[in-house]
Amino acid sequence: MIGAIADDYTGGTDVAVALRSQGLRTLLFFGVPPPADLPGHDAVVIALKTRTGEPEQAVAQSLAALDWLRGNGTDQVYFKYCSTFDSTPLGNIGPVLDALADALSVKTVAMTPSSPHHGRTQYQGHLFVGGTLLAESPMRDHPVNPMRDSYLPRLLRAQTAESVGVLPLETVRNGLADALSSANDRYLFLDAVDDTDLTVIGQALRRAPLVAGAAGLARGLATARPGTSGQLENPPVTGPAAVLSGSCSARTLEQIAAMIRVGRPAYRLDPVSQNDPDVLAAQALAWYDALPGSAAPLIYSSMGPVDLQRTQEVLGVEESAWILERASGLVADGLVRRGVRRLIVAGGETSGAVVGALGVSGGAVGAEVDAGVPWIHPVGRPDLALLLKSGNFGHVGLLVTASREDG
Numbered sequence: 523m524i525g526a527i528a529d530d531y532t533g534g535t536d537v538a539v540a541l542r543s544q545g546l547r548t549l550l551f552f553g554v555p556p557p558a559d560l561p562g563h564d565a566v567v568i569a570l571k572t573r574t575g576e577p578e579q580a581v582a583q584s585l586a587a588l589d590w591l592r593g594n595g596t597d598q599v600y601f602k603y604c605s606t607f608d609s610t611p612l613g614n615i616g617p618v619l620d621a622l623a624d625a626l627s628v629k630t631v632a633m634t635p636s637s638p639h640h641g642r643t644q645y646q647g648h649l650f651v652g653g654t655l656l657a658e659s660p661m662r663d664h665p666v667n668p669m670r671d672s673y674l675p676r677l678l679r680a681q682t683a684e685s686v687g688v689l690p691l692e693t694v695r696n697g698l699a700d701a702l703s704s705a706n707d708r709y710l711f712l713d714a715v716d717d718t719d720l721t722v723i724g725q726a727l728r729r730a731p732l733v734a735g736a737a738g739l740a741r742g743l744a745t746a747r748p749g750t751s752g753q754l755e756n757p758p759v760t761g762p763a764a765v766l767s768g769s770c771s772a773r774t775l776e777q778i779a780a781m782i783r784v785g786r787p788a789y790r791l792d793p794v795s796q797n798d799p800d801v802l803a804a805q806a807l808a809w810y811d812a813l814p815g816s817a818a819p820l821i822y823s824s825m826g827p828v829d830l831q832r833t834q835e836v837l838g839v840e841e842s843a844w845i846l847e848r849a850s851g852l853v854a855d856g857l858v859r860r861g862v863r864r865l866i867v868a869g870g871e872t873s874g875a876v877v878g879a880l881g882v883s884g885g886a887v888g889a890e891v892d893a894g895v896p897w898i899h900p901v902g903r904p905d906l907a908l909l910l911k912s913g914n915f916g917h918v919g920l921l922v923t924a925s926r927e928d929g
């Protein structure tokens with residue numbers, strides 16, 4: 523069984539849908555699950571909220587997830603990080619990898635953030651986003667982990683004392699097995715620019731106890747698994763919808779502009795004018811209560827890099843994120859209590875805050891609205907569906923269509 527540990531919640535849904543797409547019956551948990559009788563499955567994803575914050579806590583939670591997975595029949599652990607390698611020099615990818623590799627006594631961990639379905643490719647150790655170097659993509663302005671370098675070994679070396687190497691594309695395509703067996707580096711970034719590369723890598727790594735990367739390599743590993751079977755099906759959920767966004771990613775900003783363009787009611791959470799998250803959330807919910815129509819509304823704090831910098835100068839990066847994540851959780855809880863049944867959340871950290879506030883411990887992976895963006899059917903809540911959208915995922919009209927009455 524493949525057991526994936528994802529470092530954020532949207533990443534968890536992304537890797538779960540990638541495993542499922544290859545026929546693996548996949549269970550998704552938010553946080554380390556308590557002991558339970560599980561339905562039949564071929565893969566388990568434990569989504570954590572460890573991408574940002576203290577490395578010690580990220581390590582402790584990841585090791586707890588590892589313990590759970592080992593106790594539940596996992597023969598291959600997959601550490602899912604972001605396809606744009608979201609992290610800072612402090613971590614948390616390096617510290618978590620060190621801890622997992624030590625715990626599993628693994629000499630070399632092969633990995634790649636390449637995920638061609640999402641337009642991410644790795645060439646000569648450099649990460650590209652839609653053909654643009656990572657550091658020249660909109661990720662350079664991410665609110666919490668701005669990515670200002672594209673060379674993966676350098677990014678990881680800042681986070682670990684272990685050695686880091688690259689297998690260039692030519693070696694991946696001609697001589698992968700030999701290169702893997704003679705590797706001396708603790709971490710090895712494998713170039714991959716298309717799905718065939720990832721399938722070949724997945725085959726070569728089918729017995730590796732620990733592999734890391736984004737959804738692309740998880741898909742490659744899943745293709746190497748024999749005897750896969752049917753799906754866990756869930757009926758679509760109907761009922762009122764709402765969109766909640768804390769993502770400041772370029773694609774989310776376009777999706778929000780589309781919501782506003784089609785005339786959806788929109789309310790902006792402004793932490794500068796109100797820095798008490800409880801009051802901020804109460805004001806947003808009062809606005810929601812006064813809405814006349816039935817069109818799904820948008821509540822958002824998303825803003826472009828210039829405004830974002832201004833907010834962060836006033837409140838600080840961590841404080842502004844904390845205020846908005848707490849407010850988003852309270853708003854989500856308030857919306858569900860008021861009858862929202864399809865809640866669409868943009869942003870990984872924001873999704874973590876929302877899922878935590880709703881007390882959702884896991885769910886089944888439902889229909890995929892766009893690449894890497896599936897509906898999640900929370901355990902024990904057949905009347906509720908969540909769409910946790912990664913900041914940079916989805917077509918421009920995704921928020922509009924997913925929140926339509928027939929979405």
Ligand SMILES: Nc1ncnc2c1ncn2[C@@H]1O[C@H](COP(=O)(O)OP(=O)(O)O)[C@@H](O)[C@H]1O
Binds near residue numbers: 830
């Ligand atoms: N207006 C804002 N000012 C400061 N921080 C913000 C603002 N809006 C959102 N944030 C914070 O930025 C972070 C966005 O991260 P996330 O939700 O993961 O989105 P993405 O998936 O686009 O990376 C969150 O911590 C969120 O609270």
Ligand SMILES: O=C(O)[C@@H](O)C(=O)COP(=O)(O)O
Binds near residue numbers: 533534603894913914
């Ligand atoms: O790998 C990816 O790009 C996604 O699965 C992911 O982790 C995105 O994170 P957010 O942009 O923070 O939602």
